[in-house]
Amino acid sequence: MFEMAKELFKQLFKKPFTNMFPAKHAPKSTVGFLKKVEEGKAKLNEPVPIPEGFRGKIAYDKEKCIGCKLCIKVCPANAFEYLEKERKVKYHLSRCTFCAQCVDVCPVNALVSTKEFLLSDYNKK
Amino acid sequence: MSLKDLNRSLWVFHVNSGSCNGCDIEIVASLTPRYDIERFGMKLVGTPRHADVLLVTGPVTRDMEKKLKRVFEQTPDPKVVMVIGNCGSTGGVFYESYNLAGPVDQVIPVDVYVTGCPPRPEAIIEGVVKAWTKIEKQGEKK
Ligand code: SF4
Ligand code: SF4
Ligand code: SF4
Numbered sequence: 001m002f003e004m005a006k007e008l009f010k011q012l013f014k015k016p017f018t019n020m021f022p023a024k025h026a027p028k029s030t031v032g033f034l035k036k037v038e039e040g041k042a043k044l045n046e047p048v049p050i051p052e053g054f055r056g057k058i059a060y061d062k063e064k065c066i067g068c069k070l071c072i073k074v075c076p077a078n079a080f081e082y083l084e085k086e087r088k089v090k091y092h093l094s095r096c097t098f099c100a101q102c103v104d105v106c107p108v109n110a111l112v113s114t115k116e117f118l119l120s121d122y123n124k125k
Numbered sequence: 126m127s128l129k130d131l132n133r134s135l136w137v138f139h140v141n142s143g144s145c146n147g148c149d150i151e152i153v154a155s156l157t158p159r160y161d162i163e164r165f166g167m168k169l170v171g172t173p174r175h176a177d178v179l180l181v182t183g184p185v186t187r188d189m190e191k192k193l194k195r196v197f198e199q200t201p202d203p204k205v206v207m208v209i210g211n212c213g214s215t216g217g218v219f220y221e222s223y224n225l226a227g228p229v230d231q232v233i234p235v236d237v238y239v240t241g242c243p244p245r246p247e248a249i250i251e252g253v254v255k256a257w258t259k260i261e262k263q264g265e266k267k
Contacts, residue, residue, distance in 0.1 A: 025164055030257045077211070
């Protein structure tokens, strides 16, 4: 009985578990709300913190790349396209499965996993 | 099409057109108390006839092609189609499969692509926001 009362009391003062991303409720006008955010009048709530070692969008450093094609060999989704003329690769975000095998294999570390994950769009990238 | 036509709260029907189930789990995860998209008035419904939004996951296998088309036609206008996950938008890991009729945009018109394999629930919510803005802007134009 006492245990239950304790638990009840605790629950009464706990904050809700829900993470209110990006806003608590749907605003009257989404376009208007996003404009306000741009102007700094409203604030977006942060997403749930992402864990250590999260594999997000791959960042590609074209300068560093030596065109060895190793990333093309290991990529399970064929997300890299080889640019014959420049001897570089092109990364296609909407093909990637975010396995980070290319990051491990690249000999000059031209590819790095970032923490970027809010990537939806009206077109494929 | 404007938000008024959709009565503000978007009801969602989820079609699995041959996905690996990763994205489907993320969709369900965004309904859990941690993310709780029901606070935006959204909910999963059991039939396309009640839906405003189609969430399509998976790269459309040949078996699902006709069914996906039928579900699309059963959804009343105005409607929004969202592709969740990379295999639906480009084929992703299944790109060289012999059994693909897709990706999704070759079968039905798509409004928003949510990138990720699978996308985190927040990425899905962001996609919803994008869909929402698109509808509102279309409503203003009219
Ligand atoms: S993370 Fe994996 S799927 Fe994405 S580009 Fe690298 S190897 Fe290909
Ligand atoms: S593995 Fe690295 S260096 Fe080799 S082609 Fe790919 S990005 Fe360039
Ligand atoms: S995008 Fe990736 S996680 Fe989602 S259904 Fe396709 S293969 Fe599975």
